[in-house]
Amino acid sequence: MNIENSKAQMRKGILEFCILSVLERGEAYPSDIIDELKKAKLMIVEGTLYPLLNRLKTDELLAYRWEESNSGPPRKYYSLTPKGKEFLDNLAETWKELENAVKNIRKTK
Amino acid sequence: MNIENSKAQMRKGILEFCILSVLERGEAYPSDIIDELKKAKLMIVEGTLYPLLNRLKTDELLAYRWEESNSGPPRKYYSLTPKGKEFLDNLAETWKELENAVKNIRKTK
DNA sequence: AAATAGTACCATGCAATACATAGTAGTATA
DNA sequence: TATACTACTATGTATTGCATGGTACTATTT
Secondary structure, eight states: OOHHHHHHHHHTTTHHHHHHHHHHTSOBOHHHHHHHHHHTTOOOOHHHHHHHHHHHHHTTSEEEEEEEETTEEEEEEEEEOHHHHHHHHHHHHHHHHHHHHHHHHHHOO | OOHHHHHHHHHTTTHHHHHHHHHHTSOBOHHHHHHHHHHTTOOOOHHHHHHHHHHHHHTTSEEEEEEEETTEEEEEEEEEOHHHHHHHHHHHHHHHHHHHHHHHHHHOO
8 A cells, every 4th residue: 555646636626626625716727726736735637627617517517718828838727616616615625524533633522 | 426436435445444343343244243333333234244254254354154043044253364464454454544644635634 | 950958738547535335244132 | 024214324325626648729939
């Protein structure tokens, strides 16, 4: 049993929350999102990010627009929809509950 | 996109950590573990717990012994191995890093 | 112009794990 | 014996992060 695998498993399920959080602060395109997460020491790879963004778009939590880049190919800027913002609030609550649960398990008794 | 599913996904990857934490405090059999987690508001079902316990046993993080019950079928008591304790310490560190990563993403910038 | 490099996005098979469901088995009680 | 309760086992399904391979656009180099 491998700690790197456990790290990846722990990331599962919270990346959605983190990505919506990044976009709460303002629209961004995928590389920006990767950079923001990397700054917070949370690594995500393209093979994960793109399908995830597409899922969120399909579920109407995100919207996007294309923008020409002045130094490379066009970019897809994502932003939160009102529905996305609401969902994010729910995720934030869920995360807090999870944190508390872990805290209780680690401390109590 | 369904908040209940997101809750389940957030649980993925940290149940291992929580179960090892419960056992850090002393050996327990599966129903005890379920009760401890339930007390902390973390729900796990048998179909998840048993395979997980078996995986941890297979990886030598847990040991178990059978004990006759005085009011029902025999019980399988699990306990942490030294290897398990060491792995748990790593998981605790990983969890802390994850908490900080989320905190940074939610707060910074 | 063609080739190469850098950047951006897309597609998909695989591995891991939570859950739902179905079942077996031991013990106690009706 | 049948039923109920408790405990453990097995497995198919759904979901999602990762590895890998690819397409496409723009800029730079040959």
